[in-house]
Amino acid sequence: MGRAPCCDKETVKKGPWSPEEDAKLKSYIQQHGTVGNWIALPQQIGLKRCGKSCRLRWLNYLRPNIKHGGFSEEEDNIICSLYVAIGSRWSLIAARLPGRTDNDIKNYWNTKLKKKLLGGKQHKNQQRAHRVCHKNQEAKESKDGSSFWPTPPNIPTNQFKYQVDGDGHASIRKFSTNVDGRFSCNYGAGHETPLASFLEQQHLCTGSIELSEQVTSFINGCSPSGYHMPQGPNEIPVELDEMFCGNSVKLEGLDSFFGVGNMVGESNGTSTSGSMNWNEVSPLIHPPVVTSYQGMQQQYCLPDELVHLLGAQ
DNA sequence: AACTTTCGCAACCGCACGCAT
DNA sequence: AATGCGTGCGGTTGCGAAAGT
Structure with a gap:
């Protein structure tokens, strides 16, 4: 048996992030710090994104002091x-x-x-x-x-x-x-x-x-x-x-x-x-x-x- | 100007690791 | 010890922009 997927690939949104999505994610992490559970985060803030995608977006783009x-x-x-x-x-x-x-x-x-x-x-x-x-x-x-x-x-x-x-x-x-x-x-x-x-x-x-x-x-x-x-x-x-x-x-x-x-x-x-x-x-x-x-x-x-x-x- | 090719980058995918149970 | 799950990582892909014809 293969491993269960980390998220529902049917309902999850893919592709480039919108400014609204960025704002939601950034605002949440700025208030609560880097989350303990990335998988649960998108549901908590109402994002139709995979938790891994959120993590990647934060680390590679939204995180402060990124060059x-x-x-x-x-x-x-x-x-x-x-x-x-x-x-x-x-x-x-x-x-x-x-x-x-x-x-x-x-x-x-x-x-x-x-x-x-x-x-x-x-x-x-x-x-x-x-x-x-x-x-x-x-x-x-x-x-x-x-x-x-x-x-x-x-x-x-x-x-x-x-x-x-x-x-x-x-x-x-x-x-x-x-x-x-x-x-x-x-x-x-x-x-x-x-x-x-x-x-x-x-x-x-x-x-x-x-x-x-x-x-x-x-x-x-x-x-x-x-x-x-x-x-x-x-x-x-x-x-x-x-x-x-x-x-x-x-x-x-x-x-x-x-x-x-x-x-x-x-x-x-x-x-x-x-x-x-x-x-x-x-x-x-x-x-x-x-x-x-x-x-x-x-x-x-x-x-x-x-x-x-x-x-x- | 229109079309094609190339480039650069954001994002996705799958695997491996480590921790908890 | 075995299993499940979340996380982190590296490879790869997709697509818009830029450059070339």
């Missing part, structure tokens, strides 16, 4: 950086941008930033059937050579090698969980995250990445329940940086750019069809704004916003 449009360059950078780090968790990204809603950011990303970032390279499955305008976009950007991120650093590939040590797979999982936790506050255990997927994939693809004593010792220093804050540049082994920066990768958070299901091949900078090699991905991990957090910025190539995130833990 619409006019994203600044700084906001662009924050959104891009966070997207690369944590993927499409719009609510988390919105939490870093006061006055912005997750819906707004999602729309802005889908309509503007993604194109800007990728220069029109999009997987065909990502395209809606009736929207073929990206050819023009690609042609234009190919013609004038425009690109969002600066040229990536020339990092030689195939130069990393990890020493064998016991249960590398489990160690990688443990490490990625800890490191990822710092990038995805309050996100439940068991969820795949970009870094976790990346590290997992490194192991699955090469079958040979193991952790050295230095790395293991770093991992063991991570609290299983909390976040381990690096105390300086020397605490994070250089080889971890290489793990992030010296291989061809496919970041889960970027799957939506090129579709899913393609595994990165050998660790020589090449990738299988449809996936991204390091030269394609690295500019996404090297956004223009780079500062340092106790020196570790140089190790991890973290953008400003992630440094703030780390600092906020």
Whole structure:
């Protein structure tokens, strides 16, 4: 048996909200505060709307101090950086941008930033059937050579090698969980995250990445329940940086750019069809704004916003 | 001016989670 | 432990506006 619908779809009104409906909802919430039960709210105030619709309308439009449009360059950078780090968790990204809603950011990303970032390279499955305008976009950007991120650093590939040590797979999982936790506050255990997927994939693809004593010792220093804050540049082994920066990768958070299901091949900078090699991905991990957090910025190539995130833990 | 195509955004949909029972 | 329900989230769609032909 399927789940009962939250409202009667036959009698409930859909589509754009009228000013009268807005006024009713706003007035009620201003008097009574954000309601405890959205499902019951429309009946209480005589709105023929679904409770979820009321909630959405309030959160995305009627709520005070909402900003619409006019994203600044700084906001662009924050959104891009966070997207690369944590993927499409719009609510988390919105939490870093006061006055912005997750819906707004999602729309802005889908309509503007993604194109800007990728220069029109999009997987065909990502395209809606009736929207073929990206050819023009690609042609234009190919013609004038425009690109969002600066040229990536020339990092030689195939130069990393990890020493064998016991249960590398489990160690990688443990490490990625800890490191990822710092990038995805309050996100439940068991969820795949970009870094976790990346590290997992490194192991699955090469079958040979193991952790050295230095790395293991770093991992063991991570609290299983909390976040381990690096105390300086020397605490994070250089080889971890290489793990992030010296291989061809496919970041889960970027799957939506090129579709899913393609595994990165050998660790020589090449990738299988449809996936991204390091030269394609690295500019996404090297956004223009780079500062340092106790020196570790140089190790991890973290953008400003992630440094703030780390600092906020 | 008329028509077509593209864009941007508000809103909907369905799923997953967490809490209460 | 199982079930039901409300909430929150991310993906997707629909439609009016703007731009192009």
